[in-house]
Amino acid sequence: MIDSGIELVQRRVVVDDRTDIRFALHPGDRALVGSGDTVVPGTRVVERVRDPRLVDVPAPNVDADARPGDRWMRPTSADAGQMRRGPGPSAGELLFEAGGRWRLATGEHVEHIETPVAGVVRDVRAGIGVTLQAEGRILRGVEVLGDPTRGVLAGAGIEHGGEAVPGLFLRPGSLDVGLAGSILVVGSRIEAETLTRARAMGLRGVIVAGLAGKERRDFMASESRQRAALHRLPTFAVLVLDGAFRRPIASPIAAVLHALVGREVAIVTDPPGLVFNEPAIEFDPPAPDLVRVRGGEHAGREGHWVGLAGLRRFVGGTFLEAGWVHVGGPAPVAIALADLERFG
Amino acid sequence: MSDPRAFLAFDLGTATSSVALIARVGHRWRLIGGLSMPAGVELDAIVALVLERATTADPPLARLIGSDVDDAVTSLPRLIARSAQPRRLAVVAASERALAPLSDAARRSGWLVTAASPERVDPLGVTTSLLDPAVDAVLVGAGEPPGADERRSLDEVASLVAAAAVRRPELTIVLAGAMSERLERFEAAGEQRQGELLLAPAATSGDPVGRPLRELLEDLRAPADDSRRAIARAAAALADAIDRRVEIVDIGFNGGLRATASPGIGGARGSANASFVADACLVPPDVDDAAVDRVLAWSTVPIDRHRLRDRLRELRLAPWADAAGVGARLRLAAARAALAVLVEATPAQSAEAAPDLIVATGGAWAVAPGPAVALAVADVVRRPAALGIALDHARLLAPFGSIPDGTERRQLMGDVVDDMLAPLASVIIPGGVRAGHAAGRMTVHAGSGTTDLELVPGSLELVDLPPGEVGTAELRFRDTVRLGGRGRHFAVDVAGGLGGLLLDLRDVPLRLPDRLDRRRELLESWQDSLWVTRDR
Numbered sequence: 001m002i003d004s005g006i007e008l009v010q011r012r013v014v015v016d017d018r019t020d021i022r023f024a025l026h027p028g029d030r031a032l033v034g035s036g037d038t039v040v041p042g043t044r045v046v047e048r049v050r051d052p053r054l055v056d057v058p059a060p061n062v063d064a065d066a067r068p069g070d071r072w073m074r075p076t077s078a079d080a081g082q083m084r085r086g087p088g089p090s091a092g093e094l095l096f097e098a099g100g101r102w103r104l105a106t107g108e109h110v111e112h113i114e115t116p117v118a119g120v121v122r123d124v125r126a127g128i129g130v131t132l133q134a135e136g137r138i139l140r141g142v143e144v145l146g147d148p149t150r151g152v153l154a155g156a157g158i159e160h161g162g163e164a165v166p167g168l169f170l171r172p173g174s175l176d177v178g179l180a181g182s183i184l185v186v187g188s189r190i191e192a193e194t195l196t197r198a199r200a201m202g203l204r205g206v207i208v209a210g211l212a213g214k215e216r217r218d219f220m221a222s223e224s225r226q227r228a229a230l231h232r233l234p235t236f237a238v239l240v241l242d243g244a245f246r247r248p249i250a251s252p253i254a255a256v257l258h259a260l261v262g263r264e265v266a267i268v269t270d271p272p273g274l275v276f277n278e279p280a281i282e283f284d285p286p287a288p289d290l291v292r293v294r295g296g297e298h299a300g301r302e303g304h305w306v307g308l309a310g311l312r313r314f315v316g317g318t319f320l321e322a323g324w325v326h327v328g329g330p331a332p333v334a335i336a337l338a339d340l341e342r343f344g
Numbered sequence: 345m346s347d348p349r350a351f352l353a354f355d356l357g358t359a360t361s362s363v364a365l366i367a368r369v370g371h372r373w374r375l376i377g378g379l380s381m382p383a384g385v386e387l388d389a390i391v392a393l394v395l396e397r398a399t400t401a402d403p404p405l406a407r408l409i410g411s412d413v414d415d416a417v418t419s420l421p422r423l424i425a426r427s428a429q430p431r432r433l434a435v436v437a438a439s440e441r442a443l444a445p446l447s448d449a450a451r452r453s454g455w456l457v458t459a460a461s462p463e464r465v466d467p468l469g470v471t472t473s474l475l476d477p478a479v480d481a482v483l484v485g486a487g488e489p490p491g492a493d494e495r496r497s498l499d500e501v502a503s504l505v506a507a508a509a510v511r512r513p514e515l516t517i518v519l520a521g522a523m524s525e526r527l528e529r530f531e532a533a534g535e536q537r538q539g540e541l542l543l544a545p546a547a548t549s550g551d552p553v554g555r556p557l558r559e560l561l562e563d564l565r566a567p568a569d570d571s572r573r574a575i576a577r578a579a580a581a582l583a584d585a586i587d588r589r590v591e592i593v594d595i596g597f598n599g600g601l602r603a604t605a606s607p608g609i610g611g612a613r614g615s616a617n618a619s620f621v622a623d624a625c626l627v628p629p630d631v632d633d634a635a636v637d638r639v640l641a642w643s644t645v646p647i648d649r650h651r652l653r654d655r656l657r658e659l660r661l662a663p664w665a666d667a668a669g670v671g672a673r674l675r676l677a678a679a680r681a682a683l684a685v686l687v688e689a690t691p692a693q694s695a696e697a698a699p700d701l702i703v704a705t706g707g708a709w710a711v712a713p714g715p716a717v718a719l720a721v722a723d724v725v726r727r728p729a730a731l732g733i734a735l736d737h738a739r740l741l742a743p744f745g746s747i748p749d750g751t752e753r754r755q756l757m758g759d760v761v762d763d764m765l766a767p768l769a770s771v772i773i774p775g776g777v778r779a780g781h782a783a784g785r786m787t788v789h790a791g792s793g794t795t796d797l798e799l800v801p802g803s804l805e806l807v808d809l810p811p812g813e814v815g816t817a818e819l820r821f822r823d824t825v826r827l828g829g830r831g832r833h834f835a836v837d838v839a840g841g842l843g844g845l846l847l848d849l850r851d852v853p854l855r856l857p858d859r860l861d862r863r864r865e866l867l868e869s870w871q872d873s874l875w876v877t878r879d880r
Contacts, residue, residue: 004389005393007385007386007388007389008381008385008386008389008390008393009385010382010384010385011384022477026472026475027468027471027472027475028468052468053468054466054467054468067510068507068508068510068511069510069511095467095468095471095504095507096467096471096503096504096506096507096508097503097507098499098500098503098504099499099500103467103468105468105471125511126511127471127472127475127511128475128477128511128512129477142661212650212654213631213650213653213654213657214650242661243657243658243661243662244653244654244655244657244658245654245658294662294665295658295662295665295666295671296665296666296667296668296669296671297668297669299666308393314667314668314669315668315669316668316669316670316671316672316673316875317672317713317875318667318668318669318672318711318712318713319711320667320668320711321379321381336667336668337381337382337385338381338382338662338664338665338667339665339666339667
């Protein structure tokens, strides 16, 4: 029998059953799928213009019933008027008409975004986004850096029977090309240099509990340089599960990741999470009295709920509602309820 | 339900859920107990704990008010105020000059704002921002009449926004000022529209300037029972109930509210003014360099920028976590920074007469020691006056403000006011004190005795005056200072609080050293005097 006070601890959902994922479209981008289409992993869904620019075309060169968001193709007939004379754009997205001219968004170089998951396209809106009802389940994180990607899950930080290794720290030298094509679970934290090396070695993604702001900034700068290159590497994403601090992956989440090692999974950016379509795998629910310390002195530790401790004075003269938790010592310790999370 | 003897008041914020038990005891309503928890916690579990504690503390009272019955958790009437989700408004104008007052009105009515004009953003960028799914509404405006700098681009701006409206029929479009004359473009833009198409006054119209537009935008942002709008109504009721000028400063997860109210005089209705500023949130969704700098400027914790940014990001992700120790001090630094943003965004309210009472409310103050909250408020809301600072500890202002009937609201507030406001401190802040040697003397006459102090410019003196005690402070300055009015001799009534009486002879506004280490030492020395329970 679990003490009833555990309802006062916030619940964190480990795995969600269904989810809609979104691919952003910007003016000039083109959706390559239509509403109702069924897609499989690897299907191109978006043609993205890398450096969109604005150009004008005379209104007579555009269909009279054209609407904002419509695709415009350069007329090929002899009636194209002044369009024949210039090297203007061959295609673009109509934005708005003003002063007898249409403004359109276009660009020279395009790249294709592939869906990393299977599903059914629910909605396509030019300039706004493509929404896909994904097949499978999602393990949510707090942030994804990079592009949607897919790979085989490999675990560096979830050995030892599914237990996350506290404080595991993956060095750049730990990576080798044998991991190419995989999404690697690295545990509590990672450096930007390791992320950059992982991408260069052909890894498709990294899953980490915490990513410090400095590493995040350095990786984003590297990613930005990579995006500017003409020959891009395969897609790469970093899924951050908890936040900015170093802490081990929660054991119920590590258990899910452990069960998925060797299987195809996908990292999606909106919402940030790991999508997998493995209906045969069932996860045991976490113990009902399992709690994890989210922040504060014992951050990252897990234990078992004992009961409410009432209003307690903590360091700094702050009074907080607390609960008794066994975190491994001989006696339970009082931890602020707001620092705890349980899983469901 | 007829004549209930007790009810539950809920303030459901984005990050914090507060529950309070109010009951009729004798012939008046009283606050029996309350609890604030993170927003993800099950509400019934919080209610059950509040009722259990009330029953344990006073079983006969619990029996009397019916809070000890088995189904009390679900059967007690509930008065609920709920914070609306933050919404984003894209503001577009033909020139930067025209954009400024529109953006200001939008920012002060609680919207997250994306502002653009063709002078600084190309039409592709403006279209991209209008098509962003995070944008809920568009305010497109022009002066009335439009200025010379606007006329050239007005048609293009109208066409651009109308085209975006075609692609996003769910968008609410607000046409302000002379842009209303281009209504037909938007009407022609789509018969399929689901979003509203509204005409609004120019951003520079009304008295005070911009108020009509702000009121319209507030109506558009949130329903009438939104917590922030309810607190603004509660400010007027509180001013009437205690017959004092009141200022409420609310710092929450998604914005800050500053509400000022004066009681009615001679049967006339009182006045009230409120601004809700989304940028004055505890931690912004994107912790940029400016946000880090703002918090660093108030931090008493030696911490580098990278670590501070990480801590702020964690605070945004889990606003209740790590609330003790260093976390408590950083949270209070973030609260000060947010309060400074709020004060800076509301100069018109700073120009009003100083309040008699400042009430702090909102999740930012929920777990900080009371005296430290008083100092944080006094650090930022600096008015040359003698005023009281109190804390809405049970977060009752929002639910009380959500009562639709004004008379009922005032009566309830009048009954509960002594329970709902925890007195933090009386603060005396003279303005215009010359730096140098002793500026004069202060004598405090209270029930517990008389205290005599020298007035040292730049100092922060603490006089022990416990809650419930009242007294008189006599101040004799060598030179003329401002304290409400100008003069050299003053006698002000003071009331006790958790932090006692603060004699604040620091600059108005507060001037701090530029060097971060010196600034931190100074802030820490002031804070030490009030955060007396802090472990070293």
